[in-house]
Amino acid sequence: MEFKSIFCVTGADHSDEDLTTAAGLCAEVGAHLSVLIIPPPLLLMSSPPLEWGTGRAQAIAVPNYRFQQIEKFSQDVTRMERRSADILKRLKAMSLSCDVDTDYCDPASLGEVARQRALCADLTIVGADLLNDETLGPPVVNGCLFDSGRPVLIVPKGAKATLSPRRVLVGWDSRVEASRAVREALSLLSAAEEVCVAMVDPKAQNNGKGAQSGADIAAYLTRHGARVSVDLLKSAGKSAATVLTQHAADTCADMIVMGAYGSRGLRERIFGGPPSWSFEKTTLPLFLAR
The missing domain is CATH 3.40.50.620 (HUPs)
Known part of the structure; x- marks a missing residue:
């Protein structure tokens, strides 16, 4: 799009x-x-955050506290x-x-x-x-x-962002989130000079056609004008995020496109393990879709 x-x-x-x-x-x-x-x-303008005593002292402190809060809001x-x-x-x-x-x-x-x-x-x-x-x-x-x-x-710290990337790495695993990411990034992928579809420890396809893993998404992208190659990667005990990051660097990618998965917690989904991402480990822009 x-x-x-x-x-x-x-x-x-x-x-x-x-x-x-x-x-x-x-x-x-x-x-x-x-x-x-x-x-x-x-800040909630309810009551002072500290014990202000009782009686007359509290009667003076509470309005003063609320006045300070209102003043701060006005300044903001x-x-x-x-x-x-x-x-x-x-x-x-x-x-x-x-x-x-x-x-x-x-x-x-x-x-x-x-x-x-x-x-x-x-x-x-x-x-x-x-x-x-x-x-x-x-x-x-x-x-x-x-x-x-x-x-x-x-766009992590130090990343050079562009919506006209020359080389794009697509993290593919045949899940719906990855499909949505590819569809949303289709205009970028079609215009790129090179699109590398990377699969980490891909499972054998059971479609009876003997097609290579990633051949289906490669064919889809090719029909949209993308110039596609497929790389099958082994994790060797490393996380998918680590493998994709290294492969993106090896192929001089300008951007990574992948699906966003996981539970509700942001740290578990993005900053945790595979297939989530640690932004501290890459300086590449990440195009994500859910």
Whole structure:
């Protein structure tokens, strides 16, 4: 599919690195960029967090505490409005079609807020700042990747992101998630100079035709104009993620396309073992679909 609408989430205290990445990708393919700025989680304005005594002292302390919270919220609003205006001005200067919004939501609603925005985008960009944010990262990736049904491009620290990759490695295992990832990335794969379909410890096919593992997906991609080769890899006791990472490096791949699997926990699905991924082990962009 073509990417005409790209979504990006940034935190109030993040650098502009993720925005720069998303803006560059939009400029590359002429896409609209939707930016969502998430301010710091609002503190509950209920009662002081410490023991303030009783009687008159407490009667004074509680209103003062709430006043401080309201004052902090007002300062956050002003700061976010200024940041939103700065980002919009910067993107307009790049002649990008864009919109910038801020959502003041409680932490429990972050995933749903991200999911709703991702539903109306062709692709969500998750950059290094968001990946390293333990408060925003997990719910945003949960909402955008695992709950929206839309693809996500993970751009780890140091990765050179492009939506026109020359060489792409496809991690294939004949599961529905891998099929969706290939379908969502079809425009990238069809335009690439080389597409390597890599299978780790593939199981023999029982279709009675004696076809080589990966021949079916290779034929499908070839019909769409992709130039495909199939590599059957042995894990030798290593995780699938480790094997694919090394093979991507060996083949000078610009991007890895693969399905996203696993349980609800973000750490188990992305930062854990196969077929999930450890971003610390690769500097390649990862195109993921659920």
